[in-house]
Amino acid sequence: MTCNIDETHDPALVAWVASANGHSDFPVQNLPYAIFRRGDDRARIGVAIGEQILDLAAVADLGLVDADLIAVLQSATLNDLLALTPAARRRLRHRLSFLLSDRGYEAALLPHLVAGADCTLGLPATIGDYTDFYVGIHHALNVGSLFRPDAPLLPNYRHIPIGYHGRASSIRPSGQPVRRPNGQLKLAGQEEPTFGPSRRLDFELELGIWIAGENELGRPIPIGEAPKHIGGFCLLNDWSARDIQAWEYQPLGPFLSKNFHSTISPWIITPEALAPFRQAQPARSEGEPRPLAYLWDESDQHQGGLALDMEVLICTERMRANSISPKRLCRTKTSHMYWTAAQIVTHHASNGCNLNPGDLLGTGTISGPTRDAFGSLLEISSGGAEPVTLPTGETRTFVEDGDEIILRARAEREGFASIGFGECRAVVQPAVT
Amino acid sequence: MTCNIDETHDPALVAWVASANGHSDFPVQNLPYAIFRRGDDRARIGVAIGEQILDLAAVADLGLVDADLIAVLQSATLNDLLALTPAARRRLRHRLSFLLSDRGYEAALLPHLVAGADCTLGLPATIGDYTDFYVGIHHALNVGSLFRPDAPLLPNYRHIPIGYHGRASSIRPSGQPVRRPNGQLKLAGQEEPTFGPSRRLDFELELGIWIAGENELGRPIPIGEAPKHIGGFCLLNDWSARDIQAWEYQPLGPFLSKNFHSTISPWIITPEALAPFRQAQPARSEGEPRPLAYLWDESDQHQGGLALDMEVLICTERMRANSISPKRLCRTKTSHMYWTAAQIVTHHASNGCNLNPGDLLGTGTISGPTRDAFGSLLEISSGGAEPVTLPTGETRTFVEDGDEIILRARAEREGFASIGFGECRAVVQPAVT
Numbered sequence: 001m002t003c004n005i006d007e008t009h010d011p012a013l014v015a016w017v018a019s020a021n022g023h024s025d026f027p028v029q030n031l032p033y034a035i036f037r038r039g040d041d042r043a044r045i046g047v048a049i050g051e052q053i054l055d056l057a058a059v060a061d062l063g064l065v066d067a068d069l070i071a072v073l074q075s076a077t078l079n080d081l082l083a084l085t086p087a088a089r090r091r092l093r094h095r096l097s098f099l100l101s102d103r104g105y106e107a108a109l110l111p112h113l114v115a116g117a118d119c120t121l122g123l124p125a126t127i128g129d130y131t132d133f134y135v136g137i138h139h140a141l142n143v144g145s146l147f148r149p150d151a152p153l154l155p156n157y158r159h160i161p162i163g164y165h166g167r168a169s170s171i172r173p174s175g176q177p178v179r180r181p182n183g184q185l186k187l188a189g190q191e192e193p194t195f196g197p198s199r200r201l202d203f204e205l206e207l208g209i210w211i212a213g214e215n216e217l218g219r220p221i222p223i224g225e226a227p228k229h230i231g232g233f234c235l236l237n238d239w240s241a242r243d244i245q246a247w248e249y250q251p252l253g254p255f256l257s258k259n260f261h262s263t264i265s266p267w268i269i270t271p272e273a274l275a276p277f278r279q280a281q282p283a284r285s286e287g288e289p290r291p292l293a294y295l296w297d298e299s300d301q302h303q304g305g306l307a308l309d310m311e312v313l314i315c316t317e318r319m320r321a322n323s324i325s326p327k328r329l330c331r332t333k334t335s336h337m338y339w340t341a342a343q344i345v346t347h348h349a350s351n352g353c354n355l356n357p358g359d360l361l362g363t364g365t366i367s368g369p370t371r372d373a374f375g376s377l378l379e380i381s382s383g384g385a386e387p388v389t390l391p392t393g394e395t396r397t398f399v400e401d402g403d404e405i406i407l408r409a410r411a412e413r414e415g416f417a418s419i420g421f422g423e424c425r426a427v428v429q430p431a432v433t
Numbered sequence: 434m435t436c437n438i439d440e441t442h443d444p445a446l447v448a449w450v451a452s453a454n455g456h457s458d459f460p461v462q463n464l465p466y467a468i469f470r471r472g473d474d475r476a477r478i479g480v481a482i483g484e485q486i487l488d489l490a491a492v493a494d495l496g497l498v499d500a501d502l503i504a505v506l507q508s509a510t511l512n513d514l515l516a517l518t519p520a521a522r523r524r525l526r527h528r529l530s531f532l533l534s535d536r537g538y539e540a541a542l543l544p545h546l547v548a549g550a551d552c553t554l555g556l557p558a559t560i561g562d563y564t565d566f567y568v569g570i571h572h573a574l575n576v577g578s579l580f581r582p583d584a585p586l587l588p589n590y591r592h593i594p595i596g597y598h599g600r601a602s603s604i605r606p607s608g609q610p611v612r613r614p615n616g617q618l619k620l621a622g623q624e625e626p627t628f629g630p631s632r633r634l635d636f637e638l639e640l641g642i643w644i645a646g647e648n649e650l651g652r653p654i655p656i657g658e659a660p661k662h663i664g665g666f667c668l669l670n671d672w673s674a675r676d677i678q679a680w681e682y683q684p685l686g687p688f689l690s691k692n693f694h695s696t697i698s699p700w701i702i703t704p705e706a707l708a709p710f711r712q713a714q715p716a717r718s719e720g721e722p723r724p725l726a727y728l729w730d731e732s733d734q735h736q737g738g739l740a741l742d743m744e745v746l747i748c749t750e751r752m753r754a755n756s757i758s759p760k761r762l763c764r765t766k767t768s769h770m771y772w773t774a775a776q777i778v779t780h781h782a783s784n785g786c787n788l789n790p791g792d793l794l795g796t797g798t799i800s801g802p803t804r805d806a807f808g809s810l811l812e813i814s815s816g817g818a819e820p821v822t823l824p825t826g827e828t829r830t831f832v833e834d835g836d837e838i839i840l841r842a843r844a845e846r847e848g849f850a851s852i853g854f855g856e857c858r859a860v861v862q863p864a865v866t
Binding site for chain 1: 561562595597602615619625628650688689726785
């Protein structure tokens with residue numbers, strides 16, 4: 001990410017929308033985009049400001065943005081915005097920062113602010129392709145240890161940002177319930193598989209990366225160009241049925257254990273908003289291989305890492321009935337990514353594979369080194385052996401029907417306004433019978 | 434496939450387009466759809482008839498089809514046609530069969546026939562998601578034997594139609610050149626991987642299945658309903674870089690070894706056209722497990738198999754320079770599929786995964802039991818150990834730059850007009866340096 005810190009990040013900048021100026025995920029320094037609907041109205045592009053959403057189609061109609069941005073902002077998806085050049089995307093951010101902090105625009109724009117609580121947020125973009133990676137090294141170690149105690153990390157892990165293709169059609173925005181999948185299960189002690197509801201439904205805490213711009217088929221994206229192809233970030237819950245996965249995944253990888261539903265947070269948090277929260281990629285230990293040249297960039301090593309705190313919470317049906325707050329299951333950091341977002345993008349396109357605006361990449365589960373930082377129940381419960389106890393006395397090894405899983409992320413740094421991602425949440429419904 | 438044999442399959446039916454009545458892939462009994470362009474004209478839907486293409490947008494403009502089909506046929510993709518009900522799709526076939534065989538329409542339609550040779554054929558549909566399966570049991574045995582001589586078939590193979598997600602963005606129609614991919618290779622005798630052009634580029638002979646209709650997320654497709662979701666078939670060359678694959682594929686499956694380019698034949702051969710060529714699914718041997726109930730349907734077992742002959746040919750640069758005809762590398766049959774198209778579709782949706790019109794499924798490589806029926810060079814050359822000799826004296830273990838790979842398929846049955854799929858061909862270009 002090559003974005004610089006500029007006046008849009010000034011912590012002294014104050015929005016004329018009051019709710020943006022307390023401890024909000026969406027102060028005027030954030031300015032993420034989403035697709036919103038109010039009632040039966042058509043889907044529109046909005047920018048979050050505190051608890052409000054500014055209707056960007058209306059801003060375009062008022063002629064308050066450059067002419068080249070008008071049609072882009074009147075669209076019903078963010079694909080066109082993600083197809084803009086990085087310079088045009090930055091120009092839009094600067095304009096919105098100005099419009100929302102200059103009181104001179106309050107009267108004109110107030111009619112086009114809507115309460116977030118009154119809106120439904122959709123998928124930000126038409127997702128052409130979705131790819132999931134595996135760059136959380138503690139997750140790879142934890143999962144590898146369950147299957148291969150002697151050699152948890154495979155020999156390729158420290159050379160390749162391991163990834164595989166996922167299902168685009170079943171990605172849904174936060175708030176939509178998740179149906180527990182049926183599938184083939186090989187139960188302990190049984191010779192033959194059976195078909196039925198998954199008994200080991202899990203969440204996975206991931207960061208999503210929205211692709212911007214495109215590369216022609218056959219043309220790789222050099223690592224120095226990768227930041228131009230990163231249009232933003234979101235939270236991603238890569239729901240996983242561990243029992244379906246265990247039986248199906250050899251030799252071609254996870255399939256029906258993963259593609260029944262993936263939940264994302266609806267706001268695209270831009271790389272520009274995250275400029276103050278970049279950091280060096282953690283140095284590799286002695287003896288670890290240096291990445292091959294196509295994945296190596298000094299600037300990316302110095303500032304291609306992200307300093308985000310992430311957490312997962314659970315709220316069961318009984319907790320909701322007793323008005324008990326969600327319980328945190330995990331708190332971790334994006335600094336546990338072994339590969340940067342730029343390395344992920346460059347590796348994906350290194351064979352000429354074409355990436356398009358609105359494609360979504362998942363990082364894979366971002367666990368930390370200790371149990372309170374594990375990003376899935378498979379890890380937290382040690383493969384189902386060590387249940388978690390909840391405030392109601394209920395225990396969990398995996399997700400049960402009625403449970404709501406909530407993902408959050410926040411960026412904080414001394415001297416800057418803290419920004420958040422909004423929530424990624426979904427309740428699990430019983431399997432179809 | 435529940436389509437019945439009817440008057441559109443009558444072998445005595447003769448088109449008023451002369452080229453359709455010899456040994457054509459596209460007699461009036463076939464009637465496949467594609468997206469074509471002539472010069473700079475817009476993309477249009479066409480139906481193949483002999484060496485000609487009938488412009489269906491023009492047929493719609495003339496009011497020669499039912500009102501509900503007009504907008505569908507004026508589209509620039511076949512997604513809307515694939516979203517029609519099976520009854521509407523059958524109705525369209527009957528109408529086109531009548532229009533192309535009744536001389537009364539010749540004068541009106543002749544101006545809207547274009548020579549196939551003058552047209553470029555595009556992707557038939559916007560492919561939302563692409564999934565590749567592994568149902569060619571001889572291929573699974575052959576590849577498994579190379580990696581695991583003791584246990585070539587994994588325990589799940591005879592229970593699950595094994596599949597995994599692929600890349601939709603890099604699927605291209607026949608005729609577009611394929612760029613040899615670069616990637617990480619772990620060369621024999623080297624400790625560390627290197628990055629460079631694949632040295633083991635391969636083809637894979639597959640059947641493609643076009644999805645019609647849709648199921649809501651969370652709602653499976655019962656096996657009895659699966660035929661309604663099959664909108665047609667094509668040829669698919671799942672280009673594969675075996676050396677990239679060997680190093681990257683653990684633990685999540687093939688990724689960059691497969692997603693750099695996939696070539697499909699541009700014509701959608703409908704299940705209606707294939708009605709005479711259905712056959713019983715080969716009976717399972719003694720001791721093989723019966724499929725689980727959700728994959729079992731008597732009618733599908735009796736007529737869910739397809740009787741297609743498929744072949745792969747190669748033409749090297751030197752062969753072209755010396756006007757030597759393409760050499761056949763493989764001849765096989767779709768009866769080597771261990772699972773039917775309906776079982777593939779039902780398994781894919783069994784966890785609630787939603788399939789959409791225009792999604793593409795690949796069967797996986799359809800090899801036969803003998804070397805002359807193997808559907809990839811990995812198998813034909815026994816992993817590179819046994820080269821193939823070509824008429825020029827050249828040898829091949831894998832595909833070299835300048836080679837053209839050509840896939841064909843044909844359905845023949847006594848008492849019926851034989852139909853073909855058209856070609857799926859592409860020339861390999863050198864890697865980007």
